[in-house]
Amino acid sequence: MTSLNLQPKILGMEYNFKAIEKKWQQYWSNRKTFAASNTSEKEKCYVLDMFPYPSGAGLHVGHPLGYIASDIYARYKRHKGFNVLHPMGYDAFGLPAEQYAIQTGQHPDITTKANIKRYRAQLDQLGFSFDWSREVRTCEPDYYKWTQWIFIQLFDSWYDVAQQKARPITELIAHFENSGTSDIEASCSEELNFTAGDWQQFNAAKKSAVLLNYRLAYLSESMVNWCPALGTVLANDEVKDGRSERGGHPVEQKRMLQWSLRIAAYAQRLLDGLDQIDWTESLKESQRNWIGRSEGAAVTFATEHNDLSIEVFTTRPDTIFGSTFLVIAPEHEYVTAFTTTEQADAIAAYQKAAAMRSERERMADAKTISGCFTGSYAIHPFTGEQMPIWISDYVLAGYGTGAVMAVPAHDSRDYAFAKHFDLPIIEVVAGGDISQEAYTEKEGTLINSDFLNGLSVKAAQQKIIAALEEKAQGQGRINYRIRDAIFGRQRYWGEPIPVYYIEGVPHVMRTEHLPLTLPEVSAYLPTAAGEPPLARAEKWHYNPETGEIGNEQPGFHPLETTTMPGWAGSSWYFLRYMDPHNSQLFVGDNIEKYWQQVDLYIGGSEHATGHLLYARFWQKVLFDRGWVSVEEPFKKLINQGMIGGVSALIHRIKDEKKFVSAELAHQYDTSLLHIDIDFVKDTAVDTEAVKNWREEFADYEFLQAGDTFHCVREAEKMSKGKFNVVNPDDVVEKYGADTLRMYEMFLGPLEQHKPWSTEGISGVYNFLRKFWRLYHPGGNFAVTDTAPSPEMLKALHKTIKKINEDIVSFSFNTSVSAFMICVNQLNELKCNHREILSPLAVLLSPFAPHIAEELWEKLGNQNGISHEPFPEFDEKHLVENSFDYPVSFNGKMRFKLSLPLGLANGEIEAAVLADERAQKQLEGKTIRKVIVVPGKIVNIVAG
């Protein structure tokens, strides 16, 4: 909002949005207008927004975009007779509050509560129809009690691959007791083999360790993303290009004992489920990429070392006869075993160098080819040839088996590697020129491949897999890129993990002792020993008998000191809204069966691979274990586009106290400086405002060519530091919530990214005033009960039709236009007929609810507009008896001709040709063809 904008006047019977909006917000709140019932005869509709993290900066104009859209939809559905659940809450655990706590010593709970209060005030101003009685906050013990409870369910489950579902761990124990690991297919960290007898011999600690290998929440020693600057580990989706997503700090790989969730077990179901839900293609693609399914084969290569064989994963088993060497990751467990004495020094040096390089360096340096020969050989399963075994960091320890069969002729990395180290290249798929580059297409005929010769790639793949299976040296396999999610964080401000240890063996707390509340600590920092902040708590031992939390003492066991990640609470909050005050269960059985799933979910695309994947995963686990009745949590999902800021920057001459206007800037050596967008209209800068802004600028000179000093504008992300943030409060103050709501919709398609600009807001504001005046001809409220004209009915019903269509297709920008057209027409028709204006108020109410309520009341209604039935569209008012035919010649429209509808094609043609304008067009030409589309167009082909 620029200071140059003019304050609209408020007059007696003028549209006084301030009074109106306050009045109706109060009314809705007092009457609990939007409270949803859990027992209703009506059909349900669950409309959800991604709940916000309450940051200290408050809302900016970008945040409400999605909330407005979902609110329009929710209000529309209420008018359509649905029982609508439209809740809001706060994703309240998180890093910023903790970091603020570290700096100031203030408890994050205090800052969080203050921020929530501010958010609530801002949200309330915008007239959203939230059912606030269902508000949830992830940081409240009443809420996170159930987050902890779900963690316990995960701990208590294992994944049965054969049945493709999670089952209680007790059933796995029963199986081990009877049959050991035989006849069981379970997702696990490490393949184990033992008999029923072995199991019975195991002591309790060993049994626990074995079970951890199968639990969906498990503790394991694994490579994690460690971020030293944040002092915590991060999940894969929290790391971007080797840096932390929040803050951009370097991330390194570190081996640590960590809690993880076995999401990889659900890879296929997470993939399959995408076909059942109405999400955008790009979002589904993101998830598919993240899950990263690839089909191929596992092949076992025998080696010179009789007891050791190497398993590789390949998507091109058809090219096996072109495989001339093997490459294993430098961290592969057999590297030492394969290394011969002659090669020992070289291998050790290579491994050391590889370990030193960070993930980031490795990626940046992808083109440099490096590797080292181990000195050992593998044996080709079909030719019996010796294949040298190399190590190289282009093979990743964490993907597949950490080993590849190199086929240089048909893989570009293998090709480069073979060229560099002068290894043999054998062409096995005809079609390329392997003297120049690898031929990687999956098309062509197999050659040099024994029994595969002459086959297509596809046929060869099937045949070779069968052959491998027969030799027991391989089988078809599907591999997924998705990794299990690291779940522990070395932070304070998160849900405590409800786990205690007896002699190092983890146990989960008894659910009746939940919640395990966050303890008070002396500082929100790691301990001197490097333990997480919770290790500072004085009382952090649990007595499983009594449920007490206390000091270290007999009967009390130490509790876990890491906390859950930010995404824990948000992975199930949509379920809690259904039944937020249930103290017996996370959601009541019948209530969950009534609401089932979110019908419409609106939020930002940045959560594509984090929140949306985890939430789907948790839902599936809860589904498998019988706690919820549907498998996908979000039926339809829309990503609202981001609203960007438009920064204002001025040129400052380097080392001088001078600013220079944009048109002269090229003459000087300048740097650009962000200034507050309040000082600017278009590119014209209020130089006095800049001088007064900062003391240091008071004596600056402004160089300019003409009357105005110009800045440059640039579209950027809205942020405090760029002084380009537009606060919705200011817009509401000047134009009102109804204008802001409609303007944000009017900006363009919901899903599109767009920069914020207030340039057009007056158009929407004027519309609402025209709308108001329609009900106040001559300044006073007046409607007539006489019958409206057919034109008026037509204008209304055209709008009803359009608004209905637009809302169900989420095309809110065109709805706003439709309203404008309608009001312009009714204005022209001097319409103030109740029969038109009454349904029109209902029609507008999802978009601009305050003005609609006020006019509805003035029309003499006493019960509020929110549950009033939506106007029904009636085709009969739109029936036309003539149509303005556009008449084209060779595809170019030349004139229009009004003709009665219902004419036969021949009659239309005759009428058109009889027109003198047609005759003029046809002078000196012959008609070759006449196309008549009744009610659409006439096209005459002539030449």
Place this chain on the structure above:
RNA sequence: GCCCUGGUGGUGAAAUUGGUAGACACGCGGGACUUAAAAUCCCGUGGACAGUAAUGUCCGUGCGGGUUCAAGUCCCGCCUGGGGCACCA
């Protein structure tokens, strides 16, 4: 490199299954009302050319081809903005 998206006036954008390109707004220009300003209302507004004018002709939806009576829309090949995945075997 692979995948997903988008590209239309000065600006934000419309255009349902191929059928009048630019609806609706903003901005800009002109006018009415006013002592004046604001507010409001009215008219014009894609570009080029011709005409005193009404009007007419041509060009125009990122670029180049194609299909069709007709293409912003369908097909082929490029250019380009945004996003995702990536030494992923």
